[in-house]
Every structure is written in structure tokens, then in C-alpha cells.
Amino acid sequence: MNNKKVITIGLSLMLSIGVMGCSNKNKVEDKKVTQKTEVTTENPYTTHYTTGYNDYIAGLEQYSIYSNPGEINKIYENKEYPGNEKYVNDLTLAYKDSSEKIKSFTESLKANTKIEDTNIKKMNDDLVAEGEKLVTDIDTRLKQLEAIPKETYSKSKEEFSKAVTEATVIKNSTENKFNQMIKDMNLNFGINKK
Numbered sequence: 001m002n003n004k005k006v007i008t009i010g011l012s013l014m015l016s017i018g019v020m021g022c023s024n025k026n027k028v029e030d031k032k033v034t035q036k037t038e039v040t041t042e043n044p045y046t047t048h049y050t051t052g053y054n055d056y057i058a059g060l061e062q063y064s065i066y067s068n069p070g071e072i073n074k075i076y077e078n079k080e081y082p083g084n085e086k087y088v089n090d091l092t093l094a095y096k097d098s099s100e101k102i103k104s105f106t107e108s109l110k111a112n113t114k115i116e117d118t119n120i121k122k123m124n125d126d127l128v129a130e131g132e133k134l135v136t137d138i139d140t141r142l143k144q145l146e147a148i149p150k151e152t153y154s155k156s157k158e159e160f161s162k163a164v165t166e167a168t169v170i171k172n173s174t175e176n177k178f179n180q181m182i183k184d185m186n187l188n189f190g191i192n193k194k
Contacts (some may be wrong), residue, residue, distance in 0.1 A: 056105035063094040070165035106131035
């Protein structure tokens, strides 16, 4: 896979797999980021969207450390590397949490059938479709990650980083626009993240 496609995949996961410095599930839960949004214009859809965003999407930035598994060496440049197995366990938790939250968010948007404005309806439907594709991609990466051979865990950090990157690449994947659509929705509704 060429570098362009790897970069595209990494960028498409930037929101869904964001900054996390925690080392276990309890720490992940303890460190959840609660981001509130401020809405400058209110309408029923904006309220519904903002509630879903706050409940499911706002905290996912905590996983950005895992947006590109190939960057393990840079990520742990100034801090202690937890080891190959621990890194994969943390990456797996980040993927699972992201998948669940994005799925819940898209399901909440899909359940909101009372959208009268045709432009907002199209934006909503497009965001749902892109979110569903992203969940499928994350779930595929999870399966591929679980299939990494046990002998790979004994490799050096550099070799392991390469193996994890190769294991999480999805063949024939297209660019996911979920992150950009979220930004567009927030801009459209005057939602400012705090």
C-alpha cells in the first residue's frame, strides 16, 4: 500500500482513535474527556445532534495517540514504552470504545426521523452512512489486530510497529470523511467545542 493511502487511513481515524495516555481499561475510563459544546442556534435537530455528539463523540480525541500505529516510536519518544503486548491491548481498547461510540452516535442520528429541512436531512444521512463505514473499518482492524501471530510480540519495537501497521491496513479501503462531516455539522449549527 502506498504512503498516500496509509496517510489517508490514518487521517480518517484521527477523530475516532484519539489521544490516550492511559495504560489499562480502568485508567481509560478514569481519563475520559468530557467535552461540552456550546450551541449558538437552537432547533430540534441541533439539540438532538449536540446531545449525541456530547454523549458519544466528544471524548474520542483521547485516542489520537493510536491514529497511526506506525508511529509507535515517535509516540513513546519521551516516555516509557509499555511493551508490545501492552501497546496492542491499549490499541484494542481504543478501537473497541471508538467503534461502540460511533455506532451509538450514528444510531441516534438514524433514529431522528423528524428532519424537515432537506439539506440537514442529507447531511444527517451522509454522516450516518460514513459513520457506519467507519465502524466497519474499525471492526475489521480489530479482527486483523487480534490475528497478529504471537511470535511477533517478541520483536523489537521498530519491527513490531511495522507489523502492527501492516496488520491494521484495510485493503481496497477508501478515504473516510466522517471527521470532516462532523466539522461541517458543527460549523453549520454554530457548535463550538469547549
